[in-house]
Every structure is written in structure tokens, then in C-alpha cells.
Amino acid sequence: MSALNVNENELQEIRSSFVDEETLLPVIVQDDESKEVLMLAYISREALEISLSTGRGTYFSRSRRQIWVKGESSGNRQWIRAVSFDCDSDAVLFRVHQEGAACHTGEKSCFHHRIS
């Protein structure tokens, strides 16, 4: 566990997008080495603060209505290398080192259903 170095101006900007404790933003999780997109999760302001202070990918489960540390039960932890957000300040991108598989099915990426 180690806190990430943070650009305070940018952090204030994204914090303002969480208008209350219920607000969730989508967060794209990308493997920092292979650049593969691993998963799409949702994050609350609290989950973002925990992610930044621990360096561990931490999200908000919409189905269980609670904070969720990726890999806490599976061991497939995510170590955050970089955090950015988009021009509308309504989506977040984590670049991570992924231990093991990101998907609960055992696939490396959750995006393994190919339409084309």
C-alpha cells in the first residue's frame, strides 16, 4: 500500500464531479503493460480517495451497494500506475498492474465476448 503522487488541481476538478456521496462515475481499467482494456467498473468519491491513498484499484459495487477492493477475495489485485479523467470530467481511467486475471471467469479481460 502506498499513496500515489497527486496533481491537486486535477484532483479538485474530478472531485467536483461527485456532487454527492451517491454519485458514481465509470472507470475504465487498462493493463499498463499490455494496454489491454481489462474491465469497466464504477467509482464513488470515497472509492477514488481510497484508490489514490492505497494505490489499489478500489471501486463501488452497484449490485452490493458497497466499496469493493479488487482482488480482496480473489487475490487478483490491481496496483494503480496512473489515473486520469476525461474532458467532460465524467469518466476515469486507471492504468494498472494486474495480478492474475481481471475477470471473475478467469479470463484476463472482462471484454472477451467478441461480436466482430
Place this chain on the structure above:
Amino acid sequence: MSALNVNENELQEIRSSFVDEETLLPVIVQDDESKEVLMLAYISREALEISLSTGRGTYFSRSRRQIWVKGESSGNRQWIRAVSFDCDSDAVLFRVHQEGAACHTGEKSCFHHRIS
């Protein structure tokens, strides 16, 4: 404009996630060459069908409440190389060839605000 080759079983699976014409799913758009994550948009069933039949990144604008063909006004078109969706069938991934910049600010990617 050219239709993409489609896996019908997988297409039926993701179609069933659009429970009505109002349903929107997040779609991650990734540069197929550099692997950079370019933007996060939202897609309706109709926008997905148009994307698959034209090969052009086509989304649903939540603010304007209408279908939106990326690059129609800016010229910064997206040509879809691959479409997949995730294990929960509630998020989509487009891998695209991006003409010019993906972001309306002129940046290649919308995710240019770096927190860490």
C-alpha cells in the same frame, strides 16, 4: 461504409441487454494501433446496429438525446476494427482506427487530465 462481420450468438447476447430503446450502455473506444483509450461514450441499441452496419463509430448523445456519428462535423471519424462486450453484458469495447483527434479539444485522447 462497410458492414462488420458479426458473430450472431454474441450479438443476440448484447442485444438482450438493451431492454428498451432508452437503454444506454457505456462504450470504451480504444485506438486499435496505439492501444490508447480515446474516449468513453454511450450507445443505444440503434446506435450499435448502425455502428455494426456502417463500420463507423456511432453513439448516443446523452445531452442532445440523439444518435451521433463520430466525426460527422469534425471529420475525425472512427473506423471500427473490433467490437466486444464484457462478462456482465453491460459495457462495450470498440477498437477503432481514429482519424485525427478523438477529443473535441484537439487532444488525441479525451483522457488527458492526469491526476497521478
